[in-house]
């Protein structure tokens with residue numbers, strides 16, 4: 001990692017982009033626990049290099065309890081990714097709405113895979129100051145809704161598509177069209193993401209889309225099959241702090257709270273060959 005300080009003070013609270021500092025901050029916080037769930041020490045190193053109003057951010061993101069929310073989510077997506085990449089060593093990885101997340105360092109520290117991280121240009125400009133583009137790792141500055149970027153990604157192998165914290169920001173039409181473009185482009189693969197319940201989406205600024213259920217996406221796009229989905233707090237037993245483990249256990253016991261946020265895993269099969 002470079003050592004120069006990166007100025008992120010330009011990310012205003014009303015921009016969606018500032019949320020990426022929030023999630024990075026929570027992962028850094030979580031990594032300092034004696035027995036963390038995720039233990040993302042790259043996030044802790046990255047936070048040291050960022051210039052931001054951290055006292056204000058701390059009040060906004062409340063790391064005491066929310067570090068576990070982000071830690072559990074990222075760990076689940078890392079675990080699914082590891083399983084897929086072990087089964088498909090030649091797979092391409094495409095992470096959408098990557099923010100300042102260090103997943104490529106956590107899962108591919110040597111940069112031996114074709115791995116593409118995409119976010120809007122403003123975010124990729126910041127990201128390039130934090131993480132080097134090395135080996136077969138590349139960053140793409142574009143909106144997922146833009147045309148053109150997908151064509152640059154190899155389509156001759158299975159793909160792992162990761163969208164953590166992204167899809168709620170898109171509209172229904174944008175999500176549908178994105179998933180269609182992805183399954184049209186790649187021969188087969190897996191898609192993993194998280195989503196929120198409609199009630200939470202209605203309550204929070206910037207959020208637009210939430211799935212009605214796991215089958216909704218299968219109805220839009222028959223190449224996608226949901227193989228697993230789980231409430232964000234399913235693995236509350238991993239929480240190393242007793243009072244928060246009890247809190248998340250309570251949340252898990254109440255369906256209205258448990259289903260606030262869910263992680264989804266879809267597989268997409270190879271296209272049927274023409275007759």
Ligand SMILES: C[S@@+](CC[C@H](N)C(=O)[O-])C[C@H]1O[C@@H](n2cnc3c(N)ncnc32)[C@H](O)[C@@H]1O
Pocket residue numbers: 016017019020023024096097098099100101118119120123142143144145163164165166169
């Ligand atoms: C909550 S942050 C999550 C960042 C990262 N995945 C993480 O977990 O730390 C949401 C990210 O989605 C990105 N984003 C929102 N809309 C986008 C779009 N249309 N195209 C690309 N990225 C987008 C934001 O810039 C931001 O980095």
